[in-house]
Amino acid sequence: MTxxxxxxxxxxxxxxxxxxxxxxxxxPIRGAMGLLATIVGIAGMYVQLSAQFLAAIQLIxxxxxxxxxxxxxxxxxxxxAHGADGGKRPGSWARWIAAPLVSVLLLGGxxxxxxxxxxxxxxxxxxxxxxxxxxxxxxxxxxxxPFELSTALLIxxxxxxxxxxxxxxxxxxxxxxxxGATRRLFGxxxxxRDARTVDDEVAR
Amino acid sequence: xxxxxxxxxxxxxxxxxLLLMLAExxxxxxxAPGVETTDAGAGxxxxxxxxxxxxxxxGAVLSVAxxxxxxxxxxxxxxVAPHLVIDKFTLFFSFTLCVGGALAALLAxxxxxxxxxxxxxxxxxxxxxxxxxxxxxxxxxxxTLFVALETMSLGVYSLIGLRxxxxxxxxxxxxxxxxxxFAAAIMLFGLALLYGATGHTDLAGIGAAVRSIxxxxxxxxxxxxxxxxxxxxxxxxxxxxxxxxHQWTPDAYEGxxxxxxxxxxxxxxxxxFAVLLRxxxxxxxxxxxxxxxxxxxxxxxxxxxxxxxxxxLVAGRQESVKRMLAYSSIAHAGYALVxxxxxxxxxxxVSAVAFYLLAYTVSTAGAFGALILCGSRGAEAVSYxxxxxxxxxxxxxxxxxxxxxxxxxxxxPTAGFFGxxxxxxxxxxxxxxxxxxxxxxxxxIGAYYYLRVMVYLYMREPAPGAxxxxxxxxxxxxxxxVAAAIFVLxxxxxxxxxLDMASGAALTAR
Amino acid sequence: MSELVQVxxxxxxxxAVGAAIVAVFWLGGHYLGPKNPNPEKLQPYECGxxxxxxxxxxxxxxxxxxxxxxxxFDIEAVFIYPWAVLFKGLGWTGFLTMLAFIxxxxxxxxxxxxxxxxxxxx
Numbered sequence: 001m002t003x004x005x006x007x008x009x010x011x012x013x014x015x016x017x018x019x020x021x022x023x024x025x026x027x028p029i030r031g032a033m034g035l036l037a038t039i040v041g042i043a044g045m046y047v048q049l050s051a052q053f054l055a056a057i058q059l060i061x062x063x064x065x066x067x068x069x070x071x072x073x074x075x076x077x078x079x080x081a082h083g084a085d086g087g088k089r090p091g092s093w094a095r096w097i098a099a100p101l102v103s104v105l106l107l108g109g110x111x112x113x114x115x116x117x118x119x120x121x122x123x124x125x126x127x128x129x130x131x132x133x134x135x136x137x138x139x140x141x142x143x144x145x146p147f148e149l150s151t152a153l154l155i156x157x158x159x160x161x162x163x164x165x166x167x168x169x170x171x172x173x174x175x176x177x178x179x180g181a182t183r184r185l186f187g188x189x190x191x192x193r194d195a196r197t198v199d200d201e202v203a204r
Numbered sequence: 205x206x207x208x209x210x211x212x213x214x215x216x217x218x219x220x221x222l223l224l225m226l227a228e229x230x231x232x233x234x235x236a237p238g239v240e241t242t243d244a245g246a247g248x249x250x251x252x253x254x255x256x257x258x259x260x261x262x263g264a265v266l267s268v269a270x271x272x273x274x275x276x277x278x279x280x281x282x283x284v285a286p287h288l289v290i291d292k293f294t295l296f297f298s299f300t301l302c303v304g305g306a307l308a309a310l311l312a313x314x315x316x317x318x319x320x321x322x323x324x325x326x327x328x329x330x331x332x333x334x335x336x337x338x339x340x341x342x343x344x345x346x347x348t349l350f351v352a353l354e355t356m357s358l359g360v361y362s363l364i365g366l367r368x369x370x371x372x373x374x375x376x377x378x379x380x381x382x383x384x385x386f387a388a389a390i391m392l393f394g395l396a397l398l399y400g401a402t403g404h405t406d407l408a409g410i411g412a413a414v415r416s417i418x419x420x421x422x423x424x425x426x427x428x429x430x431x432x433x434x435x436x437x438x439x440x441x442x443x444x445x446x447x448x449x450h451q452w453t454p455d456a457y458e459g460x461x462x463x464x465x466x467x468x469x470x471x472x473x474x475x476x477f478a479v480l481l482r483x484x485x486x487x488x489x490x491x492x493x494x495x496x497x498x499x500x501x502x503x504x505x506x507x508x509x510x511x512x513x514x515x516x517l518v519a520g521r522q523e524s525v526k527r528m529l530a531y532s533s534i535a536h537a538g539y540a541l542v543x544x545x546x547x548x549x550x551x552x553x554v555s556a557v558a559f560y561l562l563a564y565t566v567s568t569a570g571a572f573g574a575l576i577l578c579g580s581r582g583a584e585a586v587s588y589x590x591x592x593x594x595x596x597x598x599x600x601x602x603x604x605x606x607x608x609x610x611x612x613x614x615x616x617p618t619a620g621f622f623g624x625x626x627x628x629x630x631x632x633x634x635x636x637x638x639x640x641x642x643x644x645x646x647x648x649i650g651a652y653y654y655l656r657v658m659v660y661l662y663m664r665e666p667a668p669g670a671x672x673x674x675x676x677x678x679x680x681x682x683x684x685x686v687a688a689a690i691f692v693l694x695x696x697x698x699x700x701x702x703l704d705m706a707s708g709a710a711l712t713a714r
Numbered sequence: 715m716s717e718l719v720q721v722x723x724x725x726x727x728x729x730a731v732g733a734a735i736v737a738v739f740w741l742g743g744h745y746l747g748p749k750n751p752n753p754e755k756l757q758p759y760e761c762g763x764x765x766x767x768x769x770x771x772x773x774x775x776x777x778x779x780x781x782x783x784x785x786x787f788d789i790e791a792v793f794i795y796p797w798a799v800l801f802k803g804l805g806w807t808g809f810l811t812m813l814a815f816i817x818x819x820x821x822x823x824x825x826x827x828x829x830x831x832x833x834x835x836x
Contacts, residue, residue: 007726040729047722057792065788069781075773117427136796140808145287146347147793148811149339151818152218153355154786156332158822159225160362161782162831163325164377165775222821229828244828328825 008048015041023099028074032067039063051130207280209273210290213266213298214338220259221331228252228324245324253313253680256327257306260334264302271295271705286344286406289482293554296709297341297478300562303691304470305334307569307684312463314678315576319584321461323366330467333359337471341478344486346395346405349479353391353443357384360472363464364456376459383442383452391439394432398487401428407486414490433488433500440483443476444537447510454522457530462584465526466572469533470565477540477561481554485547494548501548504541505639511538512646520653524586525575528653529568532612535650536564542636542643543627549634555706556626562702563619563695567611570688573681574605580676588660590673595662598675602661604685611692613654614647619695626703779831790819 014037021034039062046055128134139147208215234247245252271292275281281290288294312326336355343349361384365377399405402413402424414429416422442449457465484500493499512535519531540560546553578594578601579585585594595602611618624647631640666672695702797804797812804811826832 003720003723007723044726052722053796061785061788061792065781065785069778069785072773072777072781076775076778132796132799136800139793139796140800140804140811143287143347144811145284146345146351148814149336149348149351149355150789150793151815152221152332152335152339153351153358154789154819155222155225155822156329156336156355156359156362158783158786158826159325159328159332160358161779161786162826162829163323163329163362164365164368165779165782166829166831222818225821225825229825243830 004048007044011041011044011048013041014038015045028077029071032070032074035070036063036067039067046130049130050125050127053130053132053135055130206278207283210270210275210278210281211284211288213263213270213295213302214288214335214342216266217259217263217302217331217338218335220256220262221328221335224252224255224259224331225328227255228328243322243324246322247317248324249316249322249326250313250680252324252327253309253316256309256331257313259331260302260306260309263334263338264299264306267295267299267302271299271708286408287348288339288342289344290342291709292705293478293482293558293709294342296558296706297474297561298338300474300558300565301334301337301341301471303562304474304565304569305330305337305467307566307573307688308463308467308470310680310684310687311466311569311573311576312461313680314676314684315461315463315681318581318676318678319461320581321367326363326366326461326463329359329362333363333467334471337475340475341482343479344407344482346399346407346410349483350388350392350395353388353479356472356475357388357443360464360468363467364460366464367461370459372459373461374459376456379452380456387439387442387449390435394435394439397428397432397435401425401432407483410487411489414488414493417490417492429488429493433493434503436483437500437503440476440480441507444473444480444541445534446507446537446541447514447534450511450515450534453534454527454530457533458524458526462526462572462576465530466569469529469568469572473533473537474561474565477537477544477557481544481547481557484544485554496548501545504545505636508538508541508545508639509642511535511541512643513538516646516649516653519650520656522653523588525588525591525657526586528657529571529575532650532654533568535646536568536612538646539624539627539643540564542631542639545639546627546631546634546636550630552707553627553630553634555703555709556623556630558709559695559699559703559706560623560627562706563611563623563692566688566691566695567608567618567620570604570608570685570692571612573685573688574601574608576676577601577678577681577685578605578673578675580674583673585673588657589664589666589670591657591660592664592666593672594660594675601675604689605661606658607689607692609654609657611696613651615651617693617696619692619699621696622699622703623695776834783826783831787819787823790816 016038018034018037018039018041022031022038023034025031025034039058043055043058043063046052046058228245228248231244231248231251233241233244235241270278270290275290275292275295278290284290309327309330312330315321316323316326333356336352336357336359339348339352340356343352361377361381364380365373367373398410402410404410404413413422413424417424417426417429438449445453457468460468484494488494488500490499494501496502515531515534515538519528519535522528522531540557543553543557543560547557575585578591578598583590585591591605594605607618611620614620614624624643628640628643631637631643793815794812797808801808
C-alpha cells in the first residue's frame with residue numbers, strides 16, 4: 001500500500017468511528033466529541049483530494065467553532081435533557097433494529113453496486129486546485145455573486161439568532177385583562193384545535 | 205450603470221434590508237411612559253412594517269421597470285450570469301415575491317402589536333429572506349441556488365420561532381427547521397453529485413452535459429444524473445410542500461405568527477417553484493429526461509395528483525381555519541405542479557405557472573389577512589366557530605374573506621379562476637388529459653371547504669356563551685386587504701396584460 | 715497525490731503524537747491509579763439532606779447567542795483570508811467587493827451591538 005493509502009485508511013477509520021460515536025453515545029458531550037473526530041478525519045481526506053484550504057477551513061470553522069456551538073447548546077439544554085428516565089426510550093427500537101438494518105442495507109447496496117458495475121471515477125482535481133490562491137481566485141472571480149449573496153446569509157443568521165435567543169428587557173406594560181389571560185389561568189391552551197389564544201408571548 | 209439598473213430590484217431590497225436594520229436598532233423605542241426597555245425596536249412595529257412594505261414595493265416597481273426596459277437590451281447583465289440570470293422569468297417572479305412580501309409585512313404591522321408580539325426583528329428578517337427568495341428565482345448556478353435557498357429558509361425559520369414562550373411556536377419552528385435542514389442536506393447531496401457527474405455548477409452547462417449522454421466521447425454517467433435528479437426533486441418538493449413531503453406544513457403554519465405563515469405560503473412557495481422550473485427546464489431539459497416515458501414528468505405528475513387529492517380530502521376535515529389554509533396551500537402546490545409537468549411540452553405552461561403563482565400569492569395573502577382581521581388580542585380567530593356571525597358584525601372583513609376564498613376556489617371573476625384556467629388549458633394542450641381532469645375534479649372538491657368558511661361567516665351565529673372572536677381594526681391589515689383585493693379583481697377581470705407579461709417570462713426560461 | 719501526503723505528513727504526525735500522548739496519560743491514569751471506592755467516599759460533599767433535583771446548572775442562552783455570532787464573524791474572517799492573499803492581483807474591483815462585504819457585515823455588527831446582543835448583563 002502507498003503512503004497515500006495508509007493516510008486515507010487512518011482518516012477513514014477516524015471519521016467512521018467518530019460518526020459511530022456521534023450517533024451512539026449516551027452522553028451528548030461524547031457525541032459532540034465523536035463529531036469532532038469525524039470532522040478531523042474528513043479534513044484529512046480533503047488534504048488528500050488536494051483541497052488544502054478547505055481542510056484548513058474545516059478545522060478552523062467546524063472543529064473550532066461549530067462544535068463549540070454544539071457543546072454550548074448541549075450545556076444549554078442541561079445535563080438532564082437526555083435519558084432522565086435512564087430506561088427504555090421509545091427510540092430504542094430504532095436504535096437497535098432499524099438503524100443497523102438501514103446501515104446493512106446501504107452497505108450491501110454499495111457492495112453490490114461496486115460488484116456489478118465498473119466503478120466510475122470522478123475526474124481528479126489538479127494538484128493546485130485547492131490552494132488558497134486557487135480558491136480565492138474562484139471566490140473573487142467566477143463566484144463573486146454567491147460571495148456577495150453570502151453576506152445576506154450571514155446577516156440573516158445573526159439577526160435570526162438575536163430574534164430567537166435574546167431575552168427581552170422590556171418590562172411588561174399594563175394591559176387590560178384579556179380573554180387569553182383568563183384562559184391561561186384557568187387551564188390554558190388545551191388542544192391545538194381548541195387553542196384560540198396566541199397571547200402566550202411571555203414578556204421577559 | 206446598466207448593470208446596476210438591471211440588478212436594481214435585488215439591490216433595492218438588499219440595501220433596504222440593511223437600512224431597515226439600522227432604523228430598527230438606532231431608533232427611539234415607542235413605549236408607554238414609565239416602561240423601561242433596552243430594545244430600540246420596542247413598540248415600533250407599525251413604522252417598521254411601513255418601511256418594509258415601501259422597500260418591497262420599490263423592489264416590485266423596479267422589477268417592472270427592468271421588465272419594461274427589457275433585460276435583453278442590457279448586455280452588461282451577462283456579467284452576473286449564470287449566477288444571477290436576470291431575464292423576464294426572474295423579473296416576473298421577483299415581482300410576485302416582492303408583492304407577497306409586502307403584503308406579509310403589512311399584515312405583520314397590524315398583527316404583531318395586536319397580539320402583543322413585540323418583535324421588531326420580524327421586518328429585517330422578512331426583507332433578508334425576500335432577498336434570498338429573489339436570488340433563488342434568479343439562480344442559474346448551483347452555488348447561488350444553495351446560498352439563496354438557505355438565506356430564504358433561515359429567515360423563515362426564525363420568523364416562525366419569534367413567539368417565544370409559546371410551546372406551539374417552538375414546536376412549529378423546530379419541526380420546520382429540522383425537516384427543512386434535512387431536505388436541504390438531501391438536495392445538497394444531489395447538487396454535489398450533479399457537479400461531480402458533469403463538472404459544471406451552472407445549470408446551462410449541466411443541461412449541455414446531460415444532453416451529451418449517449419453521444420460518443422461523453423463521460424457523463426446517466427445513473428448519477430438520475431440519482432441527483434431524484435435528490436434535488438425531493439429537496440424542492442419539500443420546499444413547495446407537495447405530498448408526501450408536506451407533513452410539516454399544517455403544524456408550521458398553525459404555530460407560526462399568521463403573517464409569517466402568510467409569507468411561507470406565498471413567497472417560499474413561489475420562489476421554490478421558480479427554481480424548480482429553472483432547474484428542470486435548463487438543467488434537466490434533455491428530451492429523454494423531460495419526457496413522459498422516463499425522467500421527471502411522471503414523478504412530478506404523481507406528486508401533483510397526490511398533493512391535490514390528499515390535501516383536499518384532509519382540508520375538508522379540519523376544524524382550524526389556519527390548518528385548512530395550510531392544506532389549501534398544499535393543494536395549490538399540486539395544481540401548480542400540473543403546470544410544471546405540462547412545461548415539458550409547452551413553453552406556455554411556464555407562463556401559466558408564473559401567472560398562477562401570482563394569483564395564488566395575492567389570494568392566499570388576502571385570505572390570511574382576512575383571518576387576522578377576524579380576531580383580536582387574546583381571541584385570535586382560529587376555528588370555524590370563531591368566524592360564526594362575522595358577516596353581520598364586520599361585513600367588510602367577511603366580504604374580503606369571501607372574495608379571496610372565491611379566488612382560491614377558482615371561481616370567476618377572480619384571479620384564481622384564470623390561474624387555474626391557464627394551467628389546466630396548457631395541460632390539455634400538452635395532451636395531459638388525465639392530469640387536467642383530476643385537477644378539475646379536485647377544484648370542485650376544494651370549493652367545499654372554502655364555501656364552508658362562507659357558510660360560517662354568513663349563515664351561523666356563535667353559540668350562546670361561546671367565546672366570540674372580536675374583529676380587530678388595523679389600517680395596515682386593511683391596506684393589505686384592499687391591495688390584495690385590487691390585484692385579485694384586476695387579474696380576474698383583465699388578465700390579458702399580466703398574462704402577456706407572463707408569456708414573456710415563458711420564452712426565456714428554456 | 716502521494717507528494718501532497720508527504721507535504722502534510724509532518725502535520726499528521728504531530729496530530730498522531732498529540733493524540734497518543736493524551737491517550738497514554740488518560741488511560742494510564744485510569745488504569746494505574748489506585749481506586750478503592752466506598753459508600754462514604756461516593757457521597758457528594760454536602761451536609762444535611764440528600765441532594766435532589768437537576769444534577770447540573772443550566773447554562774444561559776446568552777452563551778448560544780455569543781457562540782453563533784462568533785461563528786458568523788468567523789466565517790467573515792475566512793473569506794477575508796484568501797482575499798488578503800490575492801489582494802495585489804485583485805486590484806480595485808477586489809477592494810470594492812470586499813468593502814461591500816465588510817460594510818454589510820458592519821451593519822450586522824452595529825445591529826447586534828445596539829440590540830444588546832453583545833451585552834452580558836441586561
